[in-house]
Amino acid sequence: MDTNQYLEMFIEESKEHLQACNDHLLELEKNPQNLSIVNEVFRSAHTLKGMSATMGYEDIANLTHKMENVLDEIRNSRLDVTPELLDVVFVAVDQLEEMVFNIADGGDGKLDVEETVRKLHLIEKGEMEVAATVMSKVDNTEKHENFLSYDDYEMTVLQQSAEQNYFTYEISVKLREDCLLKAARVYMVFELLEKMGDVIKSSPTVERLEDEDFDEQFYIAIVTTEEQEDVQKKLMKVSEVTEVIVNPVSIEQLKTRQNEEFEKQESKKEEIKIEEKPSSEVKKAEEKQASPKNGQTHGNKTIRVNIERLDILMNLFEELVIDRGRLQSISENLHDSELEETVERMARITGDLQNIILNMRMVPVDTVFNRFPKMVRQLARDLNKKINLQVIGAETELDRTVIDEIGDPLVHLIRNSLDHGIESPEIRKANGKPEEGTVVLRAYHSGNHVFIEIEDDGAGISREKVLKKAIAKNIVTPEAAALLSDKQVAELILSSGFSTAEVISDVSGRGVGLDVVKTTIESLGGSIEISSTEGKGSLFSIQLPLTLSIISVMLVELxxxxxAVPLSSIIETAIIRSSDILNAHNQKVIDFRGKVVPLVFLEEVFEVPRAHKEEEFHSVVLVRKGDKMAGLVVDSFIGQQEIVLKSLGTYLSSVFAISGATILGNGKVALIVDCNALIM
Known part of the structure; x- marks a missing residue:
């Protein structure tokens, strides 16, 4: 049977079932006695097993089968739900996701899951403590066992070296726990050893050692003519090396160990053979689900559509919007009543069509939010903190192009809240707070925008600490720092290269800072605001446009x-007298409703050639970014219009204050102003 025609459906449905597993497992951790949740996870796992077996993906089917066995033991009250058990099941789900995504990328869905299968088998047999021990060691034992095993080629090299009177040593090297440049120390160790002889094997591998993907200890096998004590003394001279153990080994010892390891692996494989036959109870359940109640059948009212087809449809509609504008321009010039009536009808129909197409591209933010509960659970365990994540408004919809880009900034902000925001249980208790911190992730619509907020009840942002760092990095001067409001101080953490982290951490971005978050959000036409109260918590508020492809603008002449100035940035338009323009700190400003607003003359910014003349009145477009404002001075207003946003391409991507272009009804090109770049 040719299964390729079902591949896309298999991938999509597998992702849905795995997400359901993740969601229900998180719920099960909070309510371990609720067996109905276990049944839901079991149902998703069983369906995934059946689909993957049919498609020929045996690794997925085998792993899911073992996971299913553990779930069956739980729902039959033969196993209790514990954090250790769930850790293993979560690892299994992660590996299943990895295999499914590999298939989606054109791979074969293969992955070495033998260790996870073994842990699930131990749990199923009631040997929970053994499985937990294996998990807690972070596979250090595995690394050492891998080190102790050699392939045929390596054994031949060791055999020939021994015949030529070379010594074979297995060396364990341990670095200081606070070693900052582990890769550099490893390089120095290898350089020394290569001067003494030939390095045969290392564990972890050389690539992992270079990537610092190990704890403090690593192992090396070497053949050399040097004495054991000399090797140890030389390696101990390497800075930040705290322990070196050099063990001489003979070929006979290695062969004996290899044979024992082989026998152990064979017995293990025999022990964990997977049964392919589903139980009679499962068959009955399948038959029950397959047969419709009372002979009724219901047709599907939804279909799956490849997103590429929607993109093509959107591109065609964008061309239609451009032609609609062109027809409107022609009808206005010809003053033909029948043409005007037809164009008006076409405008109404294309408006309705636009709403339908845009709604088709709208995706619930839940597709991004659903990855965070599991991430928060793991980070809370890594940081030894108690954290409750509340997700509100996950059904709020955003354009798919925005959804694709917003995931990474949200991950960074949530990690930042967990690492820097929420205090440890001891500190929270001492400050009279509940030991469990709360992080709220919410989304909601407001006008033509979607707001996403990350709020925590942690320590808040320390004004003193932020200002100290900002002054040290020359982001602000001491004089200017004294005049900043608490809100402005909080937003300093969005500056490039800014970080208050005393110690580099993998959790909140290794000291990279939040400037990347700000840049990404602004590239989407959005903005980010921060409000914080020291000791009580912080709120990060992200404002995003509903869609990026068709936007409403104010057309202006220069x-x-x-x-074109996006309406989402405009507060209002105004006509001002030249006499109303004031000067403050070498900057032309106006008084707008009691607030000093700087003026930006677009003719100077874009170097527009024109005959200069003194004018009594100026047309001003007042725009906003967060709590900052500016007045864009133009020659005149043309009016509002919906336009298709076109990229300038890679060659013109760095043009200052221009975010794109559009084709107008008269065939001319209008550049779209990036207001965020003009507001300082």
Missing amino acids: GEEIY
Whole structure:
């Protein structure tokens, strides 16, 4: 049977079932006695097993089968739900996800899951303590066992070396726990050993050692003519090496160990053979689900559509919007009543069509939010903190292009809240707070925007600490720092290269800071605001446009050129007298409703050629970014219009204050102003 025609459906449905497993497992951890949740996980796992077996993906089917066995033991009250048990099941789900994504990328869905299968087998047999011990050692034992095993080629090299009177040593090297440059120390150790002889094997592998993907200890096998004590003394001279153990081994010892290891692996494989036959109870359940109640059948009211087809449809509609504008322009010039009536009808129909197409591209933010509960659970365990994540408004919808880009910034902000925001249980208790910290992730619509907020009840942002770092990095001067409000101080953490981390951490971004988050959000036409109260918590608020492809703008004239200013950035438009323009700190400003607003003359920014003349009145577009404002001075207003946003391409991507272009009804090109770049 050719299964390729079902591949896309298999991938999508597998992702849905794995997400259901993740969600229900998190719920099960909170309610370990609720067997109905176990049944839900079992149902998803069983369906995934059946689909993968049919498609020929045996690794997925085998791993899911062992996971299913453990779940069956739980729902039959032969196993209790514990954090250790769930840790192993979560690892299994992660590996299943990895295999499914590998298939989606054109791979074969293969993955070495033998160790996870073994742990699930131990749990199933009631040997929970053994499985937990294996988990807690972070596979250090495995690394050492891998080190102790050699392939045929390596054994031949060792045999020939022994015949030529070379010594074979297995060396264990341990670095200081606070060693900052582990890769450099490893390099120095290898350099010394290579001067003494030939390195045969290392554990972890050389690539992992270079990537610092190990704890403090690593192992090396070497053949050399040097004495054991000399090797040890030389390695101990390497800085930050705290322990070196050199063990001489003979070929006979290695062969004996290899044979024992082989026998152990064979017995293990025999022990964990997977049964392919489903139980009679499962068969009955399948038959029950397959047969419709009372002979009724219901047709599906939804279909799966490849997102690429929607993109093509959107591109065609964008061309239609451009032609709609062109027709409107022609009808206005010809003053033909029948043409005007037809164009108006076409405008109404295309408006309805636009709403339908845009809604088709809208995706619930739940597709991004659903990855965070498991991430928060793991980080809370890594940081030894108690954290409750509350997700509100996951059904809020955003354009798919925005959804694709917003995931990484949200991951960074949530990690930041967990690492820097929420205090340890001891500190929270001492400050009169509950030991469990709360992080709220919420989304909601407001006008033509979606707001996503990350709020925590942690320590908040320390004004003193932030200002100290900002002054040290020359982000602000001491004089300017004294005049900043608490909100402005909090937003300093979004500055490039800013980080208050005393120790580099994998959790909140290794000291990279939040400037990357700000850049990504602004590239989407959005903005980010921070409000914080020291000792009580912080709130990060992200404002995003509903869609990026078709936007509403105000068209303005500048000399003989036309520019488009996004309506999402505009507060209002105004006509001001030249006498109303004031000077403050070498900057032209106006008084707008009691607030000093700087003016930006677009003709100077974009170097528009024009005949300069003194004008009594100026047209100003007042725009906002967060709590900052600016007045864009233009020649005149043309009016509001919906336009298709077109990229300038890679060659023009760095043009200052221009975010794209559009084709107008008269065929001319109008550049779209990036207001965020103009507001300082």
